[in-house]
Amino acid sequence: MLFKIILVFLLAMVLIALIxxxxxxxxxPRVMQKxxxxxxxRKCGRYLIGxxxxxxGDKRK
Known part of the structure; x- marks a missing residue:
């Protein structure tokens, strides 16, 4: 019985997360965003910091 209650609770949490x-x-969250x-x-292709x-002599892209 306890197993069924836990399973229903977890399924409800998954449903809430999907909605x-x-x-x-x-x-x-930032971790999950692209x-x-x-x-x-633009000229030389090096990475710019800041x-x-x-x-x-070229400006930031």
Whole structure:
């Protein structure tokens, strides 16, 4: 009997999670969201750190 109660509780939690993800897809934690590509220099292709310009003189993409 206890096993059935636990199983029903877990299934209810899964159902609530699925409904929540369907209604609020943008509310996922940062870990689960897709990462943006790292900024690169347009001329030389090196990765840019922060908002500074590249050594080759080109600005951030």
């Amino acid at each position: 929540g993800r369907a209604l609020f897809p943008g509310a996922l 990462r943006q590509k790292a900024a690169r220099c 908002t500074t310009t590249c050594d080759c």
